[in-house]
Amino acid sequence: MEIVMATSNGHKVAEANFVLKEFGVVLVGRDVKGDELQSLEPATVAKASLESILPSFGKPLVVEDTGLFVKALNDFPGALASHAFKTIGNRGILKLLAGEGDRSAYFEAAVAYGLPPDRVWIFTGSVHGTISEEPAGTGGFGFDPIFVPQGFDKTFSQMTLQEKSKVSHRARAFRRLGAWVTR
Numbered sequence: 263m264e265i266v267m268a269t270s271n272g273h274k275v276a277e278a279n280f281v282l283k284e285f286g287v288v289l290v291g292r293d294v295k296g297d298e299l300q301s302l303e304p305a306t307v308a309k310a311s312l313e314s315i316l317p318s319f320g321k322p323l324v325v326e327d328t329g330l331f332v333k334a335l336n337d338f339p340g341a342l343a344s345h346a347f348k349t350i351g352n353r354g355i356l357k358l359l360a361g362e363g364d365r366s367a368y369f370e371a372a373v374a375y376g377l378p379p380d381r382v383w384i385f386t387g388s389v390h391g392t393i394s395e396e397p398a399g400t401g402g403f404g405f406d407p408i409f410v411p412q413g414f415d416k417t418f419s420q421m422t423l424q425e426k427s428k429v430s431h432r433a434r435a436f437r438r439l440g441a442w443v444t445r
Contacts, residue, residue, distance in 0.1 A: 263287045263443065265375075267324040268294040268315060273403040274326060278436045280427050285440030289324060296325060302340040304329040305372035305384050312374040312382055324439070325374045328432065330405050332367040332393060334359060343405065352397045352408045365393040369409065369431040373439050385442065387434025402426065 267275055267289040275291040282289060296311030308327040316323055329341040335358055339346035346355070359365060370388040390412045397407035399419025406418035411429050418426050427433040 265289055265322050265324055265443075266294070266319075267291050267326070268296060268311070269326065271403070274432070277423065277427065277430070277432050278324075278326070280423050281433045281436045282440045285444045287440050287443060294319070294323075300342070302329070302337070302342075303372075304341045304370050305374075305386060307341050308372040308374035309382060309384060312376045313380070316376040316382070317379045320378055322378075323376050325376075326371060326432065326435070327374075328369060328371045328404075330367060330369055330409070332359070332365075334362045334364045334366075347404050352405060355393065355405065355408060356396070359393055367391060367393050367409065369405075371431040371435040373435040375439055375443065383442065385435045385438040387431045387436075387438065389429055389431045389434070 263286060265287060269275060269291050270293040272291060275289055278289050294315055297314035299307050299310035301307050304327040308325045312323060312325040327341060328343060330343040331337040331340055368388050368390040370386065373385045374382055376382045391410050394408050394410050394417055398417045399407050402419040409418050
């Protein structure tokens, strides 16, 4: 089964396909832009984007949105993670946390799956962890170099795709999608 994923981010497509291969589902990334609703909830952002594209798209479509919620920063950047990464990056988050004792955070991913013209389902996944003191690793993307998932002593960027896909927020959300579309 092949489904289009509205994204220009090849890393997201690769991570999703790594998980979805166990279900026989393949995502094909296409640079299709939907409305980028400003919300603190990834599910709200993903759903709004999907709903803005789906009626004219004509075939099944997936949109994914992720938020990074840092406790000491009152859950900033939340679903604004992409914008925060583009503007202040990993170093900016680390600077905001300088001297902070509580570095707990969590990632949340929301995958919106739609069938034209207007049927939409949302699948979510989250992973708790901490923000590291310094960036580490060369894999992954975005905030992966500063996020250490609970139960591990390395960042997502230091993990192989196989290791990350066992615990990541995105993997959990796409695993739920895969199980649902192939049921």
